[in-house]
Amino acid sequence: MTTRTDAPTRREQILKEAARLFAERGFHGVGVDEIGAAVGISGPGLYRHFPGKDAMLAELLVGISGQLLTGAKRRLAEAQGVNSAGPLLDSLIEGHIDFALDDRPLITLHDRELDRLRDTDRKLVRQLQRQYVELWVEVVREVYPELAEPSARSAVHSVFGLLNSTPHLGRPGSLPGRGATAELLHRMARGAFAAAGA
Numbered sequence: 001m002t003t004r005t006d007a008p009t010r011r012e013q014i015l016k017e018a019a020r021l022f023a024e025r026g027f028h029g030v031g032v033d034e035i036g037a038a039v040g041i042s043g044p045g046l047y048r049h050f051p052g053k054d055a056m057l058a059e060l061l062v063g064i065s066g067q068l069l070t071g072a073k074r075r076l077a078e079a080q081g082v083n084s085a086g087p088l089l090d091s092l093i094e095g096h097i098d099f100a101l102d103d104r105p106l107i108t109l110h111d112r113e114l115d116r117l118r119d120t121d122r123k124l125v126r127q128l129q130r131q132y133v134e135l136w137v138e139v140v141r142e143v144y145p146e147l148a149e150p151s152a153r154s155a156v157h158s159v160f161g162l163l164n165s166t167p168h169l170g171r172p173g174s175l176p177g178r179g180a181t182a183e184l185l186h187r188m189a190r191g192a193f194a195a196a197g198a
Contacts, residue, residue, distance in 0.1 A: 003169050011049050013039045015063075018056045021103035024168075027057060027063065027113045034085050057113060059143040064099070064106045066126035085142035092136060093163075093189045097182050100166040108167045144197030155196035159189045 008016065017038035021030040034045035050056050072092055079088040100107065101138060114122060136156045141147055146157065163185055176184070 004034075006016050010041075012038065014046060014049055014092045015056060015060055018053070019060050019103075019105040019109055022057065022060075022113065023108035027053065027116055039109050053122060054116075057109070058117055060106060061110055061114060062121055062128070064103065064110075065125045065132070068091070068096070068136070069128050072132055076135065083164060085139050089143050090186070090190075092139060093159075093186055096160070096163050097185050097189075100128070100163045100185070101178060101182060104167045107164050119134050133160075140193060142185075144193060151196060155193055158196075159192050162188055162192060 014035060018030075018035050021035060023037065028149065031043065032046050035053075035056075036043040036046050050059070050093070072095065074093060075088065075091045079085075079091065082088065085159065133153065133156055137149065137152045140152045140156060141149065144152070164183075169181070
């Protein structure tokens with residue numbers, strides 16, 4: 001959601017505001033009228049874009065899981081022919097940090113509201129996430145070949161926990177700038193992998 005440079009569509013605006021409001025007040029604490037007001041349309045006008053709040057939630061959570069996986073696959077394809085897996089791991093970390101810093105409401109939403117999805121949507125989210133994790137595991141094991149697969153998988157999940165802690169980092173303005181925060185998170189992620197592989 002953060003890689004586009006052109007103006008967001010109305011549908012994307014609705015999803016962004018829905019994610020923010022759901023994260024702030026919970027899925028059941030937000031009505032369609034509030035989401036509509038946040039983007040300058042009537043609540044009933046939202047139904048031209050989505051059948052209801054459940055559909056928005058599903059698109060948000062399935063959508064970000066798919067985008068993370070697609071982005072990771074793209075980074076993997078761009079690294080074909082590179083002799084070292086280290087730069088690819090750095091690229092994967094950078095991509096996840098972009099998500100963690102720019103889409104914080106989606107992290108909160110995932111933690112709180114995943115169980116509200118229909119079974120089929122929840123299973124799809126989990127399937128996409130497993131593929132994303134396994135792609136990371138493969139790269140981590142290339143960089144740290146001494147790591148057994150279960151340990152590499154645990155390390156990947158641990159680093160995701162570290163990076164996905166961004167909603168808890170404090171109020172806007174209480175942190176160093178985005179660049180400094182991204183560099184800090186990157187060093188911590190690499191340090192965690194290095195410690196796991198030691």
